[in-house]
Amino acid sequence: MSGRDAILGRVRRALGADSDDAMRLQAVEKRLARPPKGVIPARGQGSAAEKLHLFCTEAEAVHATLVKVRGPEGVPAAVAAYLRAKNLPAELRMGSDRRLKAMPWQRQRSLTVRYGASDGDDLTGVSHAFAGIAETGSVVLHSGADNPTTVNFLPEHHIVVIEAKDIVGDLETALGRVRRKFGRGEMPRTVNMITGPSRSADIEQRLLLGAHGPRSLHLIVVEG
């Protein structure tokens, strides 16, 4: 007997589960098809302006930095300003995401942009978020041909562009949007929910930023 049959057999015996199989299976199928929503914290359920405000407050509370720009064409200048303020070289790594590519990077003369996955030698990476979560100040990113996961983790500094209209109140709504985009039960290879820069408190419970992932997380919120 395979490990699979042995384990499932033991589980069924322990649950006393041969008589009411049909009913139990029905309960399972129903829940998978129509997930109950559960308890959603009220704090993220305000107006769009309140959601944006909460998103910013929560993100900054966990040491993300944040700047707002008007329209996507303002992003490259905001990125260049951030690099200058941090005294970083004018070099970026990003995926070939359409929304990022459409931005006027060429206007930032000295800026070098490399496209594709990160090889670990990039100091600064730029990603475009799929959604933001107001209740925790998190950004949601998903992998795909134009969105390498390595850009989210290998660079020392991670800049994430998020459109204000993509900020939702709660985690369930954000994952619901992933589901709508990819279809029920289908997922991209990875969905990353990122809340602040990398950290560790493993030495004497002292909080230190920049453990293995980016040392800083900079959010550029695009309004209008």
Add this chain to the structure above:
Amino acid sequence: MQIGSPAFKQNAHDALGDVQLQKALGNVRRGFIDKRKKATDRLPEFDALRDEAKRIKDHTLSHLDFYLEAYERKVTASGGRVHWAETAEDARNIVLDICQAARARSVTKGKSMITEEIALNDFLAENGIRPVETDLGEYIIQLRGEHPSHIIAPAVHLNKEQVEMDFRRVHDHLPVARDLSEPEALLNEARMVLRKEYVTADVGITGANFLVAETGSSIIVTNEGNGDLTQALPKVHVVVASIEKVVPTLEDASQILRVLARSATGQETSVYTTVSTGPRRKGDPDGPEEYHVILLDNGRSSMLGTEFQDMLRCIRCGACMNHCPVYHAVGGHAYGWVYPGPMGAVLTPSLIGVDKAGHLPNASTFCGRCEEVCPMRIPLPRMMRNWREREFERRLNPAAQRFGLRFWAFFARRPRLYKLGAGLVIPFLAALGGRKRRLGWLPLAGGWTRHREMPAPESRTFMQQWRDRETLKQDAGR
């Protein structure tokens, strides 16, 4: 790992006399409790979420067979592979097969208690594959040849000076004169050393906080980002998870995630919550080419349908040990196996046998804080009592203790005799306590009074006082 649980009493004794350990344990007492309180106070829905989290797991456990099958179908459909392991040995062998097929020389590991449970690192090393722990705490204790002393803060038993000594010993290619006196310097050094490991590893192994039946995904939460580098960079990603990690849907995982980080570290949410589904897709520029999940039973199925089923709701947040006076006093290593604290006191006997782990459910003051803070509302004290009962039934506890219990039970079942006996003994002990109302000596309880004084009882028995109170109340009501 070697089972040290039978020596709990000696371990605890040694731990109490260990100056370094006692200093480090101060960090547990100070940090975790306040942080959790602040985070839970900030979320008015916290208790409602605990109820919901409990309901979700109870529902899943009573339909576990179907959810596991549904989960397996989705993993397969997304291009991943599910392996079923009945025992720790099965799981180790499956991991080794995968590593050997990938011609792996080194594997990186995200923090995972389940791979501690199956003692994976030693096994891989014996078979010529170098395992590298990447969580900072896990990395430190791997250098020391130790095991985690806490399920979410594995190196909480250490002070920074100890870590510095280990880094100097192991990273001997770095300049001797470098300054490692501050934790920042230690973190940066580990970051630099481990960067190379991430890139060269052939296989990345992680645990899972949740498996999602709806999508065939595994979810991990980390603060360092090490789990993500472990699963994104090597060409093979292996997830090792026990069968009770499955939840029905993404909504269910979301509900439980809300109580997990708050209970564990007092964060609103962990820095990285990552949902992984299958290997890299066509056109993806990065990600593993193979995605394997090993579903481990290792004794879980025999907890189902018993008085210990509730333990399978555990999400390994560590709140029970953070609030446990026994853990605060002796730390995690004294418990002698993978899982310390109250959750370990219940789980360890289930997994390695109460004959070996019988001391653990006895190492409790029954203060009840663990159950109070458990996000999954697991009745830990009740289950420790269940283990004590099993121990008694199987005659595993010492003769003197059994005699004492029988002696007490004889009277407890004869209320009149009990009342009479108590009526004689209580005033006697009260008198013995004198003006200080403290007893420095008790017959048959020298082990207790050797280190502290016993508060002397009031001069009247509980039943007598209760009767007086009731009479007073009735008089007042009249």
